[in-house]
Each structure stands twice: as C-alpha cells, then as structure tokens.
Amino acid sequence: MAEPNTTLAELITESGMSWAGLAKRVNNLGTDEGQALRYDYTAVGRWVKQGQKPRGITPTLICRVLSERLGRTIRPHDIGMEGMDSLAARGLQYSPDPEITLDTIRDLGAAYSAGAFNAPFILAALAAPSRDWLLASFEELESERGPRVIGMKQVAGIRDMFSLFQEMDVMRGGGHARTALISYMNTTVIPLIRRDHQPDVQAALYDAAAEQAYLIGWMAYDDGEHGLAQRYLIQALRLSQAAGNQVLGAHVLAGMSDQANLLGHSYEAVALARAGLHGITAHDSAACYADLGILEARALARLGDARAATKALNRAETTFNMIDQDNEPEWARFIDRAYFYGEAAQCFRDLQQPTEIDRFADLSIQECQAQRRARRGGLSQAAVAMAHIQRNDIDAAAENAKIVVRLTASVNSSRCLEAVTDLQRSLKPYASVQGVQEFNRDASQMLGLVA
Template sequence: MAPRSRTPNLALAGLMREGGIGNAQLARAVNRAAAELGVTLHYDKSSVSHWLKGSVPKKEARDAVAEALSRLLKRPVSPVDAGLGAGTDPDEPADIAAGVMDLGRADMDPSRRAVLGAGLYSAALVVPGFDAVAGRAEATPAGRTVRIGMGDIETVRKMTENIADILDDLGGAHARPMAAAFLVNTVGPYLKADGTEEARKAMRSAAADLVYLTGWMAMYEREHRIGQRYYVKALKLAGAAEDHLTYCRTLRGMALQASHLGHGAKSLELADSAAEAAPVAGPRLTAFLRGQQAHGAAMVQDRRQAFTRLRETEEALSQADGRNDHIGGYDRAAYEFHVAHVLWELGDRSESVRALRRSNRFRPSAERQGRLHTNGLLARRLLAMRHVEESCEAWDRFLDDYTGTSGARGDEHFATLRDGLRPYRQLPAVRQLSERAQEVARLKAA
C-alpha cells in the first residue's frame, strides 16, 4: 500500500511568508517559547520543513509554535490560525462571572491547575481598551434570589485586604488558594446577584481588585499564563464597573509581568497604555505608573525617557499624601526599587545596588514578602558583580524571611543561593552560609 500523503500546511506557510520567517528562525523561537513553559524542545529547520509538508507537532508544543509566530509577527496567532489544530488553552466563557468562577475553581484544584497553567504567556495578547469594556457587563439570567448591598461589597474589600496581608507576611502559596476559593464561593455568586446599579458596579469594582491581586500572586508564583488570565478578567471587570483606577493598575501589573519575562518593548507598551488610560490620576497613581514606564524604557535602552520618567515618578510621589492603598500601592520603597531596575538595565550596577538597599530601608517592617524579594535580588546582583562576601550578608537577611514564607519567588532565589555560591565554597563566609542554607532546606522539607 502506498504511504498516505499529507496535505501541505498552507496556513503556516502563509504566516511565515508574511513575516519573512525562515525555518531555522522559527525553530529557535519555538524552542525559546517552550522553555518559558518548562518544556524542553529541540526543534530545528528540518522540523519546520516537516510541519510545512503537513506533519503536526505534539499538542503541548502547539502553543509554543503559535506564540513564537505571534512574537515574530507582532500580532496574535492561535494554533488554529497556524494550521496546527487546537492548543492546550481551555475555552474562555463569555460571561465575566462564570469566567471568574471557572478560573478560580481550576486554580483551587491542583490537578486542574496543571492544565490551566499549560498555556503559554502571550506576549502578543491584544489587551481590551478601557472604552471597549467600560460599562459593559453581560446580562444575568432571570431567577436570581440573592440581592447584594453595600455591606456585601465591604465584605469583598475587607477580604481582599486580609488576603494581601497574608501575601505580605506568609507568601503567595498560602494566600492564593484562599483568594481562589473566595472568588468561587462568594464573589462569583455576588457578581450574578441582583441589586441596584450602584451596588452592582461597586461589586464589579471590588471583584476586579481581588482578581487583580490573584493574578499578581500567580505571576509571582511563576504561573504566568494563569496570571495573564486573571489580569484580563480584572480589566473586563474594571471596565464594567467604570473603574479607571483598577483598570490602569492591572495594566501596570501586566507591564511588570512582561518585564519579568524579558519582553521590554511589550512592558513599555503596556505601561504607556496604563498611563494613557488614566487621564485624571492622583499623584500616587501617577507615580505608580511613571515608575513602570521608566523600567520599560530602560529595558529598550531609551536612557533619556527612563530618567525623565523617574523624575516624574519622584515629583508625583513627593506630592502624594493620605493613605497608601495596600492593593497596588506605591511608596518610597517601590520608587527606589524602580530606580534600581532602571540603573541595572542601563549598566550602572553599583548605583542599582545602592538603590536596592535604600528600598529596604524605606520598606515597612510588615512587608516581609517584599523585603525577601529585594534581598534576594540584591544578593544575586552582588554575586553577579563578584562581591561575594556582601552577597552572603544579603543572603543571610534573605534567609531570615524565607524560613517563614512560602512561594515560588522565594524558592527561585533560594535555588540561586545554593547553585550560585558553589564556585566560592572555599571562602569561610560561603561555607557558613551554605551550612545555614542546608538547615533551612531541612526545615522546609520537614
């Protein structure tokens, strides 16, 4: 019997022709995208030739192919668009409340969370503009028996504050499951409940804050696709509530996520979009947004814009008074952290380290999670500069907080501590720190 002939993939060929993408170039981009998922692929130009002739990569690789094409073409491309069939991403419900509940329910279940997180962070995601989502909420089916009031909205806001406190003190691994459970069991039904238009808008706004915070936690747990899904839902909820503040804050969170993953141009684009969407902003929000713009500008090596934005950040922060919002707030510690990022990206390593030290001096003592991250970053940067003994001192302070917290961000720093110091293990300071790290590892495993 003659072998069955495959149908050439004209869709993939068309996309590659559109972007002038070579086989080897696409293979390298796919391997890089897959690495962000923790999947190791070794595709080369011959693999792409096979795809063009009609073979289809394994299902877990299709999202990586689509994302690689999206980044190369600078527009969204799905696996279906590329002629590869379905990817791994679950379907998105059209209804906001149902979508929030489905996402939270999957996030609560460790077995479903693995599937939920299988999708790849999309650097080419089209972000809904505020005008596109403002005031838009899906109609809820008739027959509702629950009616919400301002007391219910206050419950959601207080719970969000409490979860943020737990995040700061104990880490995202403890706080995020609580947030997901509260979204499913309380917030989702509230979003479907009856009430005055004022109450329903206020509930969407309160829900958007919690969804934003949950996305922030997923981002710092290195589950970037899950974080991105939460962020998009927060944008839609904020738009439906006509809540510019939370919409802009969420865009800024998305800009930070892009910067973590090394997408400088995307980070700057999102930070600029957040600033443009806030035509009337108080000084603290202005500082919050300008600081992220400064970081994005530094990532694309726009030195002039980066320092201009930093000056605007400092000026705005100097005018801020009153309460600093716990959710997405901005203070002197956050400003110095942005300064450190800008200086590091632009090559001034010594001043970047000084800014990180200042950030921790300004940080409230209760913000253990933020201090842990800053000390971990400080230790890594000192080590990169070969200031080994100073790095050990910073790692010691990191361990003070790490023993009492739980989260992927701290675990990532801890792994760097153990691996990065091995070349220097003959130094007394490194031996002493390594002994302490081994004891911490035993305590964590117990």
C-alpha cells in the first residue's frame, strides 16, 4: 500500500500554498524550461496522499517553488522525491544556486560509485547551459573585478591533485582513475568549499572544483559514459561561472562540443564551440581559443562543409601558434602539438583528404612518441590508417591499424576502442588480404580481453 508523503505535505502547509497554486507554479517553471507540464491539484494530491513521485525535472521544479516561498533552499531529498530519474534530470540543470550544483556533483559521484547511475545523453539539454553561461559571462565582462589573491594551502593542494589526475588521463585514458577522482571530489573538495571563506578564496575554490568536475566529465566521456559525462560537464560549467572564470567556462564548452560531435550531433557541436568563442578572446587564452576553433572545424568537417572547416582550422592554427604555455592555466597543458595536429588530422579524415591527414597526423605522432602518449598516438595513427584506406593502399592501412591495436591495449579509453572497431568496419571489404587478417586477429584478441 502506498504511503503518504508527509514531508511534502508539511512543507506545502508551511509555504501557505494551495495544491492548485503549487501545480500552477510548477507548470509555469516547466514552460521556462521548455517542458509542457499539465499538473493540477489532483496531481499534487497524489504526490501527497499516495506518495507518487513525478518523473523528469518535476521534483526539481517543486523544490524551486517551495524554496521561493520559504526563503531557504529545498532539495529533492527534503520532499521525499530523490530518485534516479530526479538525479539524472537535476544533472542536466544549470542551477541558479551553486550550492545546488555542489549537491548535484556529490550525488552524481555517490550514485556512480555505488553502480546506481545509468542515464542517457540528452541532446535537448545542451542549449540552455551554453546560453546561460554566455549571458552570465557578458554580465561578468560588464562588471569591475579586481585581481584575486589565492593563498589557501588547500586550494594549492586541490590544484596539485588536479595536475596528477589530468596526467593520468592523458597518459592512461579516462577509465584509469576516474573513480578515485570522484571519491576525492566528494570527500575532500566539496566539504572544503562549504566552509566559510573570504570571497576571493571562495571563488578560487569554485574554480578548482570546476576544473575537477570538468576532468571527471572528460574522463567519463573518454570512457564512453556519456550520460554521466554530460551531467558533470554541465555542472562544471555552472561552477566556472560561480568562480568568475570565463576561460574555464569556454574550456568546458569545448568538451561539450567534442562530445556532441563524437555522438553525431555536429550542428550542436558547432553551436557549442561558437558559444565558447564568443565568450572569450584569443588574448584571454590562446590555447582555449585554438581548441574551440579546431573543435568547430572538426564539427564542420563532420557536416561535410570543407570550405568552412578549412577556414576554421586555419584560424585555429594561427591562434595555436600564439600560445605561450607559461601564461596558460594547468588544464590547458594538453593543448599542444600532439593534440592540436591530431585533431586537425581527424578533420581531414572526415573530409577524405589523405594528403592533409598524413601531414597533420605525422606531426601529432612525432610528439606522441616523444611524450609516450599512447591514447593520442593511437587516435592519430588510426587517422593515418584511414588515409591509406582512402588511397586504396590496404597493406599500409593494415600495418598502421596493427599499431593502433598495440597502442590501444596500453590505455583505458573507449575512444581508442572505437577507433579500432571503425578500422575493422572500413577494412571489412579487404578481409582476404593477409595484413588485414593479422590486424583482425590482433584486434579481436585485444577487444576480447577488454570485454
């Protein structure tokens, strides 16, 4: 037998609202979020008397209504409505309150660590966060901000941990240390932020937390956990606004663009990259601006617009050559020759221009070999293999494909695994070629071990 939701009933009574009034306000907020909700007093009655839990973003909207009326923050667990659907929906929201953002990051991490998070990537959720961030960044530009002095040892420690985990991601792949980073975020970073701090220190802590939330999202993306990745990236975008760090926000949008393009949503990927480009200038961070530019080019290439893609790539390369790493943030360190030229090679792979693939991929591979970066090296080597397939040089394609398998076996990255399976599909018509048979044998063995 269903049990009544007494906590919700008590809060509604305290707020002084009628059931009909609550339903009407929830519907109005839903309209603001692009949701056509049709609740009335009977629906609220079912929530209260029968303990029914509405799906989607409705629990979050109920909390917003009650928070407005009561003058304090009400969260889904306060009204007895926190469940998987509610958390998944909350993870897609760009909250007006950074405290709710911290709650969301904590709850996402707890659910993932417990093996209880399994939510899809939602295309429709991409537009609002980038819009809200861009509007907030323009407001920030119009205000006067003095220099920030960050002196807390804890902030420095968080940044040191970020550097360590980013290095693990770059060298070993997104699946290598993500669980450990989530645990560090939930047990150390979030509790520290919630202490009382001076405004400049509070902003620095939001900044460090945004970096780590982004990195968790990026690791999840690289490991194929796209629903989790999307939610962490949206929350990282919100924290970057709380920190007043427009460049970091643009960097998060770059990650969101990269993910959207990988999942086949290239129009949205272009829009996200351009939102980032509109929010900052090359003088704010040449590395971030170049990254946004190359990701815009990649999405345009996926759309088959060779002229626009080449133009965007050329602009990005000009900016890339302006980078002074001494003046860039730690999170931008990966935006180097190995990365940038590897992304350029992927552009020309999609445009089927093998000569240009070779030119840029070779530059990337040289850097990857010097740095012993297997993930990026594998992705760039896969582009070389595709260039040989486009030339119909199957023997050379197979030899390069075997190198991709060897590099992929040393990292934990679903993107590298997808590169291997993509090569298998592309080489399927040539299954009788000995080199292809050897590649397929190596790939099947490696993929079997991963599974």
